[in-house]
Amino acid sequence: MKENAWSKLDKDEVFRFSDGYRIFLNKCKTEREVVDYIVSEAEKHGFLPIEKGGRKIYEVNRGKSVIVAVKGRKDLREGLRIIASHADSPRLDLKPNPLYEDEELALLKTHYYGGIKKYHWVSIPLAIHGVVVKENGEKLNLVIGEDPEDPVFTVCDLLPHLAKKIQGDKKLFDGIAGEELNILFGSMKEKKKESKKGEQEIKNFILKFLEENYGIKEEDLVSAEIEIVPSFKARDVGIDKSFVGAYGQDDRVCVFTSLKAILEVEDPEYTCVFIATDREEIGSEGPTGMKSRAFENFVIKMMESPDIKDLVSVFENTKVISADVSAGINPTFKDAQEKHNAAKLGYGVVIERYTGAGGKYSTNETTAEFTSEIRRILNKNNISWQAAELGKVDEGGGGTIAKFLANYNMDVIDCGTPLLGMHSPFEIASKADIYETYRAYKAFYEG
Numbered sequence: 001m002k003e004n005a006w007s008k009l010d011k012d013e014v015f016r017f018s019d020g021y022r023i024f025l026n027k028c029k030t031e032r033e034v035v036d037y038i039v040s041e042a043e044k045h046g047f048l049p050i051e052k053g054g055r056k057i058y059e060v061n062r063g064k065s066v067i068v069a070v071k072g073r074k075d076l077r078e079g080l081r082i083i084a085s086h087a088d089s090p091r092l093d094l095k096p097n098p099l100y101e102d103e104e105l106a107l108l109k110t111h112y113y114g115g116i117k118k119y120h121w122v123s124i125p126l127a128i129h130g131v132v133v134k135e136n137g138e139k140l141n142l143v144i145g146e147d148p149e150d151p152v153f154t155v156c157d158l159l160p161h162l163a164k165k166i167q168g169d170k171k172l173f174d175g176i177a178g179e180e181l182n183i184l185f186g187s188m189k190e191k192k193k194e195s196k197k198g199e200q201e202i203k204n205f206i207l208k209f210l211e212e213n214y215g216i217k218e219e220d221l222v223s224a225e226i227e228i229v230p231s232f233k234a235r236d237v238g239i240d241k242s243f244v245g246a247y248g249q250d251d252r253v254c255v256f257t258s259l260k261a262i263l264e265v266e267d268p269e270y271t272c273v274f275i276a277t278d279r280e281e282i283g284s285e286g287p288t289g290m291k292s293r294a295f296e297n298f299v300i301k302m303m304e305s306p307d308i309k310d311l312v313s314v315f316e317n318t319k320v321i322s323a324d325v326s327a328g329i330n331p332t333f334k335d336a337q338e339k340h341n342a343a344k345l346g347y348g349v350v351i352e353r354y355t356g357a358g359g360k361y362s363t364n365e366t367t368a369e370f371t372s373e374i375r376r377i378l379n380k381n382n383i384s385w386q387a388a389e390l391g392k393v394d395e396g397g398g399g400t401i402a403k404f405l406a407n408y409n410m411d412v413i414d415c416g417t418p419l420l421g422m423h424s425p426f427e428i429a430s431k432a433d434i435y436e437t438y439r440a441y442k443a444f445y446e447g
Ligand SMILES: [Zn+2]
Pocket: 086, 250, 251, 280, 324, 325
């Protein structure tokens, strides 16, 4: 019935598109970097901060989430067309008191963020990205481990010869514990210093080094957001270069493709809105997450004379794509999925009427009516698409921001790119699916 997207796509165009995508991934490894990228692209395309007004506007929330909009010909009360993705990805965050010395090595304590398999994060090169805000409010942006001349960091694993008892009998998931994700950070000390017993010479050396080279004191690390991410670059994968392999494609593939789509919107019928939210990987909590009132406040600010009844009309008439990735079927682990309802790489963008788990708990389920509208748009534009759910009944599950948007009484459907190795440090997407995701989002905005 469905055909592989490669059989109809222009390969050169698809490859050109993914070249731009790889550049974006290499620049954007944290939610703040994603937001900065979006703002700079939006400004290049004539968008202004919401307080300056105009047809093309954007608003940044705390540097960690952003909403971009193009006002349509129709009144706002006739509803919006929203595509909402998330800019955060699983990673290791530094704890508030990260630096310590043990066996004359300096290390950093981390607390992982989002759903990871902890054993993925040992023995790979890692980079440090983030901000340190000093007591006087001065903000330092750090990126260490991306330039070829930079040092990288790592979590050291135990050699197999000694691991039999400590790791060998454990279940795979528990092989590395959260408190074992300690970053190797340094090992030098001052020349010929006579140390007193108990003095932490290595830690002291590192603190002095941080102060002299970065102007950072130990207490500054309390008011910092330092994220440890893989330091390797996005790469073409496969002998035919048909895939992109990279960290953070969940959900930056949907951020990039929907950003491209809204930047190309010129004179839409309905007001088009792009959201790149934060905190999705930990339940959408906090002011920058999708559960926050920030989105509602943005809509109120867009309205000429905000009235609660008008706001209700805006929400009731709004249609949303929750733009998030799906799990493609992995030939080596097919048993995790039910093949008739699993996404396949190369078969285009995936629509999911529901996510959740076991008996459809914890999900909005898109109506048949709205699903039919989406189908019509995709088919009319000859876009490769597939319908799927996440895993076998009672065995798999997951969630997206769809249900939080649906709570406004809006129609919401999940629609995004299938990945292999989702939530691993090196996720895989088909270039054909990336391109079809972009075309699907563009068609949705255009109606
Ligand atoms: Zn996601």
